[in-house]
Amino acid sequence: MIPEPTVNLTSELQAFLQADGFRTLVDLFYDRVSQHPDLIPIFPEDFTEVREKQYCFLTQFFGGEPLYSQTYGPPSMMRIHSEHPITPRRAKAWLWCMKDTLEHLDIHEALRKFFYDRLAMVAQNFINTSE
Ligand code: HEM
Numbered sequence: 001m002i003p004e005p006t007v008n009l010t011s012e013l014q015a016f017l018q019a020d021g022f023r024t025l026v027d028l029f030y031d032r033v034s035q036h037p038d039l040i041p042i043f044p045e046d047f048t049e050v051r052e053k054q055y056c057f058l059t060q061f062f063g064g065e066p067l068y069s070q071t072y073g074p075p076s077m078m079r080i081h082s083e084h085p086i087t088p089r090r091a092k093a094w095l096w097c098m099k100d101t102l103e104h105l106d107i108h109e110a111l112r113k114f115f116y117d118r119l120a121m122v123a124q125n126f127i128n129t130s131e
Contacts, residue, residue, distance in 0.1 A: 007108055007110040007111075009110055009111065009114060012107070012108045012110065012111045013062065013063065013111060013114070016107060016111060017059065017062070017063070017064040021105070021107070022055050022058045022059050022062075022064075023055055024105065025058070025101060025102075025105060026051050026054050026055045026058065027051065028101045028104055028105070029054070029097055029098060029101040030047045030050065030051050030054070032097035032100055032101060033047075033094070033097050034047055036093050036096075036097060038089055038090050038093040039090060039093050039094065039097070042084045042085065042086075042090065053068070053072065055067070056068040056070075056071055056072070057075060057077075060075070061118075062115070062118075077122075077126070078125070078126070081126040081128070082128055085128070085129040086126050086127050086128050086129060087127065087129050087130065087131050088127055088130075088131060089131055091123045091124065091126065091127050094123055095116075095119070095120055095123055098115075098116065098119055099116060102115060102116055
């Protein structure tokens, strides 16, 4: 029997981090968020700061340098998101922007799924308002 080709997720992730992949991801992602009608009302007009914070956060969250903690202190994402009305529709919109971004990145499908599944889990926890 021919074995299934296996992916070394750890080395895919390392390569992504080494190439500073979250820079590109975050740029493409907020290009989408900033144009999504469901998300525009809760984000500031200028995405410069949130882009930088998200770049630091995702790098740290996925095992890279602890850039967020070093620059902004311990991450308290539940508190930060509790200050914004996040409905199931907005969570869905956010995740759609993330999925579409990931599909535009030249990365292994397994890494794409790994990022998406983890972010989707966290996103569910940030829903704090019904429609
Ligand atoms: C459920 C859908 C989500 C919505 C609608 C949402 C919305 C927002 C909003 C409105 C802000 C504040 C922007 C500002 O005023 O500067 C924000 C900040 C942020 N979000 Fe989300 N978010 C979602 C999910 C997530 C997820 C899943 C993550 C990461 C796991 C995340 C990470 C961040 C980070 C790192 C910041 C900046 C935090 C800071 O100010 O230090 N968000 N988000």
